[in-house]
Amino acid sequence: xxxxxxxxxxxxxxxxxxxxxxxxxxxxxxxxxxxxxxxxxxxxxxxxxxxxxxxxxxxxxxxxxxxxxxxxxxxxxxxxxxxxxxxxxxxxxxxxxxxxxxxxxxxxxxxxxxxxxxxxxxxxxxxxxxxxxxxxxxxxxxxxxxxxxxxxxxxxxxxxxxxxxxxxxxxxxxxxxxxxxxxxxxxxxxxxxxxxxxxxxxxxxxxxxxxxxxxxxxxxxxxxxxxxxxxxxxxxxxxxxxxxxxxxxxxxxxxxxxxxxxxxxxxxxxxxxxxxxxxxxxxxxxxxxxxxxxxxxxxxxxxxxxxxxxxxxxxxxxxxxxxxxxxxxxxxxxxxxxxxxxxxxxxxxxxxxxxxxxxxxxxxxxxxxxxxxxxxxxxxxxxxxxxxxxxxxxxxxxxxxxxxxxxxxxxxxxxxxxxxxxxxxxxxxxxxxxxxxxxxxxxxxxxxxxxxxxxxxxxxxxxxxxxxxxxxxxxxxxxxxxxxxxxxxxxxxxxxxxxxxxxxxxxxxxxxxxxxxxxxxxxxxxxxxxxxxxxxxxxxxxxxxxxx
Numbered sequence: 001x002x003x004x005x006x007x008x009x010x011x012x013x014x015x016x017x018x019x020x021x022x023x024x025x026x027x028x029x030x031x032x033x034x035x036x037x038x039x040x041x042x043x044x045x046x047x048x049x050x051x052x053x054x055x056x057x058x059x060x061x062x063x064x065x066x067x068x069x070x071x072x073x074x075x076x077x078x079x080x081x082x083x084x085x086x087x088x089x090x091x092x093x094x095x096x097x098x099x100x101x102x103x104x105x106x107x108x109x110x111x112x113x114x115x116x117x118x119x120x121x122x123x124x125x126x127x128x129x130x131x132x133x134x135x136x137x138x139x140x141x142x143x144x145x146x147x148x149x150x151x152x153x154x155x156x157x158x159x160x161x162x163x164x165x166x167x168x169x170x171x172x173x174x175x176x177x178x179x180x181x182x183x184x185x186x187x188x189x190x191x192x193x194x195x196x197x198x199x200x201x202x203x204x205x206x207x208x209x210x211x212x213x214x215x216x217x218x219x220x221x222x223x224x225x226x227x228x229x230x231x232x233x234x235x236x237x238x239x240x241x242x243x244x245x246x247x248x249x250x251x252x253x254x255x256x257x258x259x260x261x262x263x264x265x266x267x268x269x270x271x272x273x274x275x276x277x278x279x280x281x282x283x284x285x286x287x288x289x290x291x292x293x294x295x296x297x298x299x300x301x302x303x304x305x306x307x308x309x310x311x312x313x314x315x316x317x318x319x320x321x322x323x324x325x326x327x328x329x330x331x332x333x334x335x336x337x338x339x340x341x342x343x344x345x346x347x348x349x350x351x352x353x354x355x356x357x358x359x360x361x362x363x364x365x366x367x368x369x370x371x372x373x374x375x376x377x378x379x380x381x382x383x384x385x386x387x388x389x390x391x392x393x394x395x396x397x398x399x400x401x402x403x404x405x406x407x408x409x410x411x412x413x414x415x416x417x418x419x420x421x422x423x424x425x426x427x428x429x430x431x432x433x434x435x436x437x438x439x440x441x442x443x444x445x446x447x448x449x450x451x452x453x454x455x456x457x458x459x460x461x462x463x464x465x466x467x468x469x470x471x472x473x474x475x476x477x478x479x480x481x482x483x484x485x486x487x488x489x490x491x492x493x494x495x496x497x498x499x500x501x502x503x504x505x506x507x508x509x510x511x512x513x514x515x516x517x518x519x520x521x522x523x524x525x526x527x528x529x530x531x532x533x534x535x536x537x538x539x540x541x542x543x544x545x546x547x548x
Contacts, residue, residue, distance in 0.1 A: 129227040506521050
């Protein structure tokens with residue numbers, strides 16, 4: 001999610017309307033956007049699926065789709081060959097844009113910098129997966145090259161400074177260098193111009209001389225990263241936002257022999273769509289013509305065919321991956337208040353699931369120890385599930401139609417998501433004692449490739465955290481909820497999937513009535529470092545499906 005700070009007067013200027021707070025609140029309700037503030041200044045919290053809505057201009061454009069108005073946008077996208085060479089690096093994916101601004105950057109520079117920063121933090125995951133560099137193109141001497149360089153050869157005047165800094169100086173003396181030094185890798189990556197001088201150290205900091213100023217009229221923008229899908233996703237959303245400020249061209253550079261970069265192309269999904277999609281989902285009787293008119297107002301391209309409509313999704317709408325998403329846009333246009341209420345038709349009487357009482361008993365027991373329950377996402381990515389936690393990779397349920405490197409799979413373990421939660425709340429009070437009961441998706445042996453498995457994860461993060469504390473909770477849970485008093489710990493095998501996750505000698509297999517049901521231990525310092533957690537963490541992950 002992104003917070004956009006905008007004024008009602010600024011939005012009204014872009015929309016060419018005079019709307020008040022109440023009108024904007026109604027628009028936000030239809031899009032699921034939170035709006036807070038007073039007077040003329042408000043904060044708008046967007047939904048995570050609309051990654052392209054990140055600026056005042058893109059927010060106004062979103063509102064204009066419902067209002068029938070128009071916010072100026074240069075829709076044409078050119079593709080231009082560029083005298084730029086991309087060599088193979090540890091940050092191999094590079095997309096390049098040129099933006100010819102409608103007006104000198106003086107009027108838009110603040111919003112342009114905000115767009116760059118928000119994309120870096122959100123979609124780019126603090127520049128780890130992808131990051132944006134923005135330059136005054138007129139100040140650069142072509143040809144340009146993107147390549148790795150020996151650390152001793154890197155020196156330039158960093159942005160905001162007036163003297164030459166070596167790589168070591170940049171890392172130690174600049175704010176961005178200290179913040180992002182871990183992304184440099186074994187060899188730093190540089191952008192160099194014709195005479196060999198360096199004008200950027202992606203994704204850390206740019207040189208001062210090609211920086212964007214009030215007089216800039218032509219931008220060169222690079223999107224570099226380690227994840228192809230994230231780089232392309234960020235580029236697509238960036239193109240949409242840059243179209244409010246000028247004409248956008250996608251630059252086609254040359255690639256070195258060892259480069260794995262496939263280049264960037266605009267992609268648009270197509271769907272066959274009929275009025276039945278609307279009738280069955282919303283209960284609205286809309287004609288093909290009415291549906292076509294609504295979709296065109298949302299920038300869809302629509303053509304009639306013998307089966308109904310062939311709908312082409314706007315290139316910037318990366319959230320539309322199914323016909324249901326198109327139906328959702330129609331609902332937002334019509335308004336949920338226009339959908340007739342109807343009684344739920346079901347052949348059975350609702351009741352609790354058989355295991356719900358048992359799960360409630362487990363919750364009550366752990367809460368009694370002073371632990372707080374969490375409700376973690378089931379969708380995640382391989383980096384969190386395996387790379388950061390040092391859990392041995394295993395077969396997992398991947399997602400299709402991936403639009404972001406942040407969400408690529410269904411979780412196969414709960415512990416990594418618990419560590420991510422703690423990592424995102426390091427500013428909160430410690431100790432943090434948490435637990436979660438939920439499903440993971442694992443490889444199945446039968447006809448169905450994957451199956452759900454109910455698990456319990458208990459985590460204690462604090463100065464006095466230890467394996468014994470978690471073990472005592474488990475003994476109480478097994479005794480109260482399952483009537484099992486025979487709970488033992490057995491040395492964890494050296495080749496187990498959690499063997500690198502926990503400290504050697506401080507991890508154990510949990511046996512309940514002689515049956516192996518999970519693992520408990522103290523987290524390895526490397527895992528804690530990967531999540532930037534500075535306090536000890538003890539945890540367990542128990543397979544409740546084996547006990548129920």
